[in-house]
Amino acid sequence: MTDQLTLTAENLTLAYDQHEVSRDLSVAISPGKITAIVGANACGKSTLLRALARLLAPKHGTVLLDGEDIHRLATKVVAKKLGILPQTPIAPSGITVTDLIARGRYPHQRLVRQWTADDEQAVAAAMTATQTLDLSVRAVDTLSGGQRQRVWIAMALAQQTEILLLDEPTTFLDLAHQIDVLDLLTDLNLQYGRTIVFVLHDLNHAARYAHHLIAMHEGSICAQGPPAEIVTEPLVHQFLGLDSRVINDPVSNTPIVLPIGRHASGGARTTAAAANGSG
């Protein structure tokens, strides 16, 4: 198809210390596409992402980057091909936006620090794409949540990797900024052919923005495929434990989940009205 980098996992068993989180996970990330890993809290979705990013060594199984065991490759070599934005990266206090984004150039630099025209170009491009040029000399700790997330994505972009993994990139953002970030990631995918994998809480956002979903439940993958095949009433019940109606999103023509819950007929308002009417 293309000569793009492939990222696959074969029969992963993942554990923190002795505590086993997942077993027998196999996934193949579609090159040039957006993949979302979805599931309930503590289902192992972040753990899978960390394993794909070689931040967690699997107990069994292998992660293959371009056909090679990712743990056998030098970490700097991996860092030129695959970027990861962890869930809670830390901005050192007082650091400026440009200095933080410039740290994404680490894998391209030699031990004795050398800043080249390529580095400057990459940082400028990342800042242009994320619209952070106006913030260039601001301290990161003075930014709003949405701005800060754009800066972190810019740092990962400055790394200039073909594959970009993000752990819950929209957490702590309001709805408008969540959409901002997801639109930005979509731009990167469409315009620059980046392969993107993110962990996302919001199933409706995942269904709208991803080409491919990996649905997880209690440490194992229960389904993977395009959103239209994964976001169905029986499957949502299976991996989220939620009764729902699935309808077509009139805006994006993707499936959208409407949770049923226990107060489906309109919640407290109609219940109260009914109580008043009978009394």
Add this chain to the structure above:
Amino acid sequence: MATLEITRTPPLTADPEACAVVAAARTHGRPRLVAVTVALAVATFVVSCLSVSVGDFPIPVAEVLPGMFGLGSSDSQFIIQELRLPRVLCGLLVGAAFGISGAVFQSMVRNELASPDVIGISTGAGTAAVLVIVLGGAGAPSLSVAALVGALGTALVIYVLAYKRGVAGYRLILVGIGIQAGLASVTAYLLTRAQIEDVQRATVWLTGSLNGSSWEQVTPLAITVALLVPVLVVLANSLRALQLGDDAAKGIGVRVEPIRAALIIAAVALVAFGTAAAGPVAFVAFVSAPIARRMIGTGDVTLIPAALVGALLLISADLFARQGLGSLELPVGIFTGILGAPYLLWLLIQTNRAGIGD
């Protein structure tokens, strides 16, 4: 949708204006950094000359530099080369070693409380050295070895106890403060069991003093500083990456564990050799890097300015300790302690109030 011709690692491109913004932002704080660094270097040089000049046998400042290189009268030459120059050099080197070591620890843990003199590494060096003094080992080499073993051993114990899927800042600091308290009582016990002459010697040493510094102390320390400071300067870029947290650092290609181990060993060795030469001079490691960062107005890692602040601080405090109170020569650690203790209290209150730290 049109099929895009997809190439491997497609480049993001930037226009020249965007590049200019990046270039300007990267040099934004540089004039101040250069100005502060030069000012610190000049001040350090001036205080050094002054320190060589004053004393019971005053030597005019103009004769200080010639005297260092063997020019001038034989009396002043002897006083400069054998007495005052080693003392000033020892102060400069100890201050620089403590300053840079503090900067490394504080940056790595992202917390100013994590300096080697607060988390017990200096105390570990001190306890081991007191043990040697009490056991009758006298010479500088045995003190150096003891301090090195003590500091490295303490660092290892703290690291192991604080380790839990990486080293979290607050764990390291709390474990370190606990270890420090334990070692202080071991030192106190050793002193109660010691001969009175040894106790006196150990007490002065534990306060931190440049009294009687000679080339015997300067040489090993100078070699250590000359070897390790360049190593740390080269590792500074990786240290900057480590500040983003272990996962983010690994993500951009840092070999986290070996780099962290190298940083810790180099920083601990500097503290150890500095402590062996002058004792655990209080708070120099703790205050130097924060002072340097505030002068430069940056959150960045600033190793060389921190070293300069440490050196300037130590020789200034020593000059005051020698000359400030007439003929009474006090250990320099008393003055750095007077300076550092309120700062520690202020920082603890601030940290507690803001609930910051991780």
